[in-house]
Amino acid sequence: MPSRKLEDLHPDLQPLARQFLDRCKAAGLDVLITCTWRSGAEQDALYAQGRTQPGARVTNARAGQSAHNAVIAGKPAARAFDIVPLVNGKPMWDDKHPAWQTAGRIGMELGLNWYGRPGAPFREFPHFELKKGYL
Numbered sequence: 001m002p003s004r005k006l007e008d009l010h011p012d013l014q015p016l017a018r019q020f021l022d023r024c025k026a027a028g029l030d031v032l033i034t035c036t037w038r039s040g041a042e043q044d045a046l047y048a049q050g051r052t053q054p055g056a057r058v059t060n061a062r063a064g065q066s067a068h069n070a071v072i073a074g075k076p077a078a079r080a081f082d083i084v085p086l087v088n089g090k091p092m093w094d095d096k097h098p099a100w101q102t103a104g105r106i107g108m109e110l111g112l113n114w115y116g117r118p119g120a121p122f123r124e125f126p127h128f129e130l131k132k133g134y135l
């Protein structure tokens with residue numbers, strides 16, 4: 001199982017993720033963290049989806065290439081987390097819903113690289129990543 005624990009994020013990303021959750025709450029938006037860290041094996045399983053396995057393609061990254069696979073001294077230190085907004089207590093997967101823009105704006109105000117923004121390397125609305133420059 002991929003981790004949903006904030007403790008499995010990069011040390012610089014942990015406080016930002018907590019602030020993100022606090023600010024979303026203050027804005028009246030409930031969000032669920034769906035993934036922080038995932039192992040290389042879990043990454044490869046995800047990569048296989050839509051290629052050699054059934055389902056839709058959800059990633060272009062193989063094991064070790066995703067910000068979710070990052071480690072420091074062998075311990076999980078993910079450089080990204082994924083979220084889904086909760087609307088009336090239910091996950092809102094439709095990325096045209098305005099809750100996504102609220103979450104994205106809050107993440108960007110905290111200096112995170114939100115992949116739902118126009119002009120992102122690829123559009124991935126749930127994905128918030130630590131900017132380059134953090135060790």
Ligand SMILES: [Zn+2]
Pocket residue numbers: 068080081082126127128
């Ligand atoms: Zn992600």
